[in-house]
Amino acid sequence: MKLREPMPELSGATAWLNDEVTKEELVGEKPTLIHFWSVSCHLCKEAMPEINELRDEYEDDLNVVAVHMPRSEDDLDMQVIEQVAQGHDISQPVYVDSEHKLTEAFENQYVPAYYVFDKDGQLRHFQAGGSGMKMLRKRLNRVLQTEEK
Template sequence: MRLRQPMPEITGAAEWLNGEVTREQLVGEKPTLIHFWSISCHLCKVAMPSVNELRDQYKDNLNVMAVHMPRSENDMNMEEIKQVATEHSISQPIFVDHNHILTDAFENQYVPAYYLFDHNGLLRHFQAGGSGLKMLEKRVNRVLEEMEKEE
């Protein structure tokens, strides 16, 4: 995905964990962070506390959604996905993308990967890899500040 592209439709999940959300629910009132992860991804697990911190710190001003992107057959074990989600306190909605429908819509190739959309549903920041979550937080703040100026 390129910057300023609109958020794809959030459809085609093999299963949802922690509730289900639609694009319509994510666009309009506040920015949205969508992060891709996988149970076989060590960096994803290392980064998860930082993602959860962002989620909790900005809970009133930011939508957060997770996408579980399997990297192999072994990553499609629902019990293990649920277990890892619980172990790593992933309480936000999780789109389980066994068929890579959302992965393909985002043209995503990486885990972890982070997509930040503004409240209008336009992509404002993308990054991949386990480091650089401070940069992600700066981008969240910038998008929130821009939103305040609009009001």
């Protein structure tokens, strides 16, 4: 995805954990952070406490949605996905993308990957990889401050 492109529809999930959300529910009121992760991704698990911290810190100002993107056949076991999500305190909605429908809509190739959308649903920041949480926080704060004006 390119910057300023609109958020894709959140359709085609093979399952949802915690809660199901639609693009319509996310766009309009506050920015959204969508993060891609996988049960087989060590970097994703390492970054999860920081994502959860952002989720909790900006609870009233930010939507957070997790997307589970399988990297192999081993990543398709729903029981394992649920266990890892619970074990890493992923309480936000989790879109289970076992058929890569959302992955393709985002043109995403990475886990972890982070997409920050403004309240109008326009992509404002993308980054991939396990490091760079300070940069993600900085960009997120910039989008949140812009929204307040």
